[in-house]
Amino acid sequence: MQGKKYGLIMVVALLVLLVPITLLIRSVDLTSPVFDSFGLFITLLTDSAGHKGFLITLAVLGVAMLRLPLSREAVLAKGLQLAVILLIGFASKTALKELTESPRPYTEYLAQAELIDSAENFYHLSAPQRDEVIENASHHVSTWRTLHWQGEKDYSFPSGHTIFVAICVAFFGGLFLQHRHWASLAILMTWAGGVCYSRLWIGMHRPEDLFASTAFVALVYIVTPSFPKIARLLVPYVPIRLFSQR
Known part of the structure; x- marks a missing residue:
């Protein structure tokens, strides 16, 4: 020791x-606009540990x-x-x-946006259905976020x-x-x-x-x-x- x-x-x-x-970052607004430079910076950071x-x-x-x-x-x-x-x-x-x-926080947003019935319901969808739901969310959420959502659809x-x-x-x-x-x-x-x-x-x-x-x-x-x-x-x-x- x-x-x-x-x-x-x-x-x-x-x-x-x-x-x-x-x-x-206690309260995250997942629909907030994102500058490309900041989105790239966050992506490089998170990918460095992924x-x-x-x-x-x-x-x-x-x-x-x-x-x-x-x-x-x-x-x-x-x-x-x-x-x-x-x-x-x-x-x-x-x-x-x-x-x-444990559902990921972004699935709670998907439920609030009425794209799915509940956060738990997201994990009962097929892979193509999950892709489609996240793609629909990209109309209101920056692709700097949904890009990662598409890559990580497992639990939190x-x-x-x-x-x-x-x-x-x-x-x-x-x-x-x-x-x-x-x-x-x-x-x-x-x-x-x-x-x-x-x-x-x-x-x-x-x-x-x-x-x-x-x-x-x-x-x-x-x-x-x-x-x-x-x-x-x-x-x-x-x-x-x-x-x-x-």
């Missing part, structure tokens, strides 16, 4: 950061991690730990969505994007804090807050989805080991040039 204190501090920091973010861009985000953060004064064994151990946390997080997200069956809870963000904050943020890389830490937290904001703005999640997803990651982070013995066995098989020489 001692070695994880920095990561847990950063998860708590993310939870604190979520408070002003959710207050700022299936389109999470690997790029991991690669960038991984390069930043390799610049830290870590031994080869430590980097391998951390990498294994990260892989397990990501696997647990993504698998749990899928299972919890099917278990909770938990937030997979927030789970990924919280994992990055706990894992990489903890390392940046421990080694006092303040610039990297500031950029990471700004990105994390931006992604969380984007999920609320688009109409994908409620504040409780974000808070619960972050708390869930904290729990997974606590119970996941760091695999030092396995890392020690793998060290001879990893090229030295991948690591900082210290």
